[in-house]
Amino acid sequence: MKKRILSMLLALTMTVSMAVGCSSNSGSDKSSTDDKKTEATKEETKSVFTKSPTGKTNSGVVTYNVDMTQYEDGKKVRVWLPVAQDTDYQTIKDVTYDVNGAEGKITEDALGNKMLYIEWDKDTAAADRTATCSFHVDRKEILRPELKEEGEPGSDLDEYLESSSTIPVDGAVKDTADEITKGKDTYLDKARAIYDWIIANMNRDESVKGCGQGDVCALLDTKGGKCTDINSVFVGLCRASGIPAREMFGVRINDTDITKNQHCWAEFYLPGFGWVAADPADVLKAVLKNSWDKESAEAKEIQEYYWGSNDEKRVELSEGRDITLEPAQDGDKLNNFGYPYAEVDGTAVDFYTPDTFVYTISFAQDAQ
Numbered sequence: 001m002k003k004r005i006l007s008m009l010l011a012l013t014m015t016v017s018m019a020v021g022c023s024s025n026s027g028s029d030k031s032s033t034d035d036k037k038t039e040a041t042k043e044e045t046k047s048v049f050t051k052s053p054t055g056k057t058n059s060g061v062v063t064y065n066v067d068m069t070q071y072e073d074g075k076k077v078r079v080w081l082p083v084a085q086d087t088d089y090q091t092i093k094d095v096t097y098d099v100n101g102a103e104g105k106i107t108e109d110a111l112g113n114k115m116l117y118i119e120w121d122k123d124t125a126a127a128d129r130t131a132t133c134s135f136h137v138d139r140k141e142i143l144r145p146e147l148k149e150e151g152e153p154g155s156d157l158d159e160y161l162e163s164s165s166t167i168p169v170d171g172a173v174k175d176t177a178d179e180i181t182k183g184k185d186t187y188l189d190k191a192r193a194i195y196d197w198i199i200a201n202m203n204r205d206e207s208v209k210g211c212g213q214g215d216v217c218a219l220l221d222t223k224g225g226k227c228t229d230i231n232s233v234f235v236g237l238c239r240a241s242g243i244p245a246r247e248m249f250g251v252r253i254n255d256t257d258i259t260k261n262q263h264c265w266a267e268f269y270l271p272g273f274g275w276v277a278a279d280p281a282d283v284l285k286a287v288l289k290n291s292w293d294k295e296s297a298e299a300k301e302i303q304e305y306y307w308g309s310n311d312e313k314r315v316e317l318s319e320g321r322d323i324t325l326e327p328a329q330d331g332d333k334l335n336n337f338g339y340p341y342a343e344v345d346g347t348a349v350d351f352y353t354p355d356t357f358v359y360t361i362s363f364a365q366d367a368q
Contacts, residue, residue, distance in 0.1 A: 055141035058253055058312040060365040061094075061134050064340065067358040068120070068129040071344055075126075079118040079342045080325050081133050082317035084250070090139045090315055097133040104131065107326040113318040113337055117327060137315045139253065142277050144308025149188050150272025153244050157269055160244035164321040166215045166335060167232055169240040173216055177240035187243050191268045192307065194237045195280055199303055200294065202230055204284040210352055211262050213335060214247075214321075228336065230281035231266040244269035246319060249338030253363045254313040261361075262338050263314055279306040 062084070068077050083106060084092045097104055103119040116133045153161075163169045180197045181190040205224035212225040214232030219225055231247055238245035245268040252261040265279040283303050286292065292299040318337040325334065325341065331348035334341060342349040342357050349357045 055143045056312045057138060057140050058365070059136070059138045060253060060363050061136050062251070062253065062258075062315060063132060063134040063362045063364070064116075065360045065362070066118070066131045066133075066340070068342065068344075069126050070355075070358065071126060071129070073126050074122050075120075075344055076122050076346075077120045077124075077129055077342065077344050078329075079116075079131065079340065080329070080337075081116040081118070081340050082249075082337050083114045083116055083133065084135055084137060084315050084317050085114050087316060089142055089310075090137055093136050095133075095135040097131065099131045100128050102128070102131065109323060109326045109337075111318075111320040111323065113320065113323070115325060115337070117325075137253065139312045139315055141312035142308075142310040144277075147188055147270060147276060147308060148273055149186060149270045153187075153269055153271045157244040160246050160269065161239050161242065163239075165333075166213060166321065167236040167239070168217060169236060171217075172220055173236050174240045176220055177237040180237065181241050187268075187270055190241045191238055191243050191245075191270075191276075191278070194234060194241065195278055195307060196303075198230060198234055198237075198280045199283050202233065202280075202284060204230070204281070204288045206288070211264050211338065214264075227281035227285070228264040228338075230284060231264050231279065234266050234268075234278060234280055238268050246275075247321070247336070248316045249318045249336045250314050250316040251338075251361060252314050253365075256362060256364070257360065258363050259359070259361045264336070264338060265310065265314070276308055277306075277310045278308070279310060282306050 064081050066079055066081070068079065071077060083095060084090065086092055095106065097116050099118050102124060103117075103121075105117055106114060107117050108114050118131050120129045161169070167173075177194070180193050184190045184193050202219075202223045202225070204226060205222075208224075208226045208229065211227050212229035214228040216232050216236040219229050219233050228247070228249075235245040235247055245266060247264055247266050249264050250262070251258050252263050255261065264281070265277065267275045267277055270276050283299070283306050286302045287294055287299050290298065321336055323334040323337050325337070329341065329348070330343055330346040339351040340357070340359055341351060351357050
């Protein structure tokens with residue numbers, strides 16, 4: 001069975017290389033936004049991830065190219081580029097950048113996300129507003145180990161039970177979670193029930209811009225979206241069920257031009273074991289792209305794979321929601337930091353619109 005699943009995943013990869021809360025007290029900013037993760041949480045996460053066996057690897061160089069020359073002289077232009085860092089499933093090295101004489105530095109926000117900050121002041125000639133940034137990544141496939149649970153989550157995981165501006169954990173979200181997990185007694189069984197419910201009841205919607213906003217209240221009505229939408233519902237329903245959960249934002253390293261290959265995936269915490277991968281969004285993407293019936297053998301195999309496993313063709317760039325960058329942006333907090341972000345004279349630039357924010361992201365795979 002494992003060989004069939006892995007061979008199917010390889011075929012799939014080739015095929016698809018392709019805000020308000022639900023109640024009055026939801027939608028508050030997470031307190032962790034202003035505090036760095038505790039060392040205990042980081043150490044716990046590290047010990048957890050190493051329990052999972054690894055499969056295939058993918059290595060190469062990710063490069064950003066930024067061009068803000070379309071704005072006339074006399075403008076102050078600022079850019080923040082998410083920069084990957086080491087996790088137990090990826091190793092990052094050789095972070096380099098060239099900001100063409102501008103101010104440039106690697107910074108870190110309160111959640112521990114790293115970024116390259118670039119600032120061109122008003123005296124910079126428009127023609128000089130170009131920059132590059134690159135890093136080398138070694139990414140490992142996550143293969144699901146035997147999942148066991150024991151005890152209860154520690155208080156150091158409380159931040160992963162809280163609401164954010166787009167992921168409330170009360171009201172309709174709580175009611176839906178209670179209905180889905182009715183009769184389930186363990187964290188593992190509840191999380192699996194939520195995962196299966198999402199795949200059965202939601203669908204990928206190609207009309208959604210980018211990766212989606214992940215507005216869980218709205219998504220419980222529409223039941224359609226892209227990766228941030230679908231995996232935000234998973235995270236919200238888990239948290240409302242008392243299961244710590246989080247999202248990772250990154251980009252697929254599955255092609256040469258990966259500018260539009262941003263992806264979001266999820267993890268939930270199993271006490272006595274640790275963080276477990278879950279990506280119902282990629283299951284629903286496979287179903288749509290391959291015109292599969294959700295009950296088909298092919299769909300069920302992919303559904304089993306993305307329960308506890310993750311492919312090696314992705315690199316994590318950031319975590320968290322409602323983000324204040326470093327240095328802080330003039331605009332609102334970011335829903336997430338999966339895309340580059342820029343401001344011109346203090347006004348946010350639409351990172352979905354290439355005419356206003358010109359950048360590319362490329363991946364050069366290491367020789368095999």
